[in-house]
Amino acid sequence: MTAPDPLTTAWTSAQVEVMHALRDWALGFAELNRGFAAWMRLPASDADALGRIIWAAEAGSPLSPVQLARGIGMTTGATTALVNRLEAAGHVGRSREHPDRRRVTLRPSPEARHRAREFLAVAGTGIAATLQAADPAVLRATTEFLGRMTAAAAG
Template identity: 40%
Template sequence: MTQKDAPRHKAEGAGRAGLMGELRIASRRYMASYALFNQAVADHLRLHPTDLQCLNLLSLEPGPVTTGRIAELTGLTTGSATRLVDRLERSGHVTRERDTRDRRRVLVRLVPERMAEFGALWQRLNGPWTAMFDEYDDNEIALLIGHMQRTVELSAAQVERLRGGGPDL
């Protein structure tokens, strides 16, 4: 995207304070739109939104994981993660199996056929996002990747802070 193609901002000419105000509003709209989109996808798949995101995160793991790892990935307590796995097992998206190296450990494994359904839906939905990102140059894509990575880290820290319920809230 060239400078002349860059979107014009309402706060243009208003300086950094104006841009920061616009960023706060755009961020809130962005987060709300993502949450609503996630809810719509979850509804379509007849899943809870947290369950949908757990499947997303599990698909990024190199193999089966423990419920403790699911708790780490999602920021849930181990009890809540266990209930999440129970729901995913009932829906046929995961199975539980004993670890062959340590029979005391139970691993949660994705069911490939169910994940193929999940992947097929994402394939149908991905086209417009791919087209949108194709409009950006490599430097802009790198900026977006850095922003997303930092957002993931900050979000995890904020979840921990909120769940800790410390006096600094």
């Protein structure tokens, strides 16, 4: 079976609505990240990286520079420069917590965590309320669908 041609396939109205909703979410999330970047007085790429570092640390799974590089789609060299900027600004620190002492762990500074919480207290409450109110079955189905869409977009 051949894959459908995205330009000539007749899409249902529900499929078009999903694509528009995904686009709108992506635009909204990008705007949220730009707001966080402005709040932290950082370039958007640095704010995205800092957000990922904070989120991972809050989840109890702090990132290594290599994991961060994969997540943000940058080379390890470019990620090192980015982490150096974040460290020089006092937003992150590097530590060697792993039994393999060569492995570096990225940790947000207490001030960066505090500033991120301040931002999310204003900008993230609607998202948090929506997630808290969602039916667990809908969340599971959404996560599964978005995972497939992400994989399809990655090729």
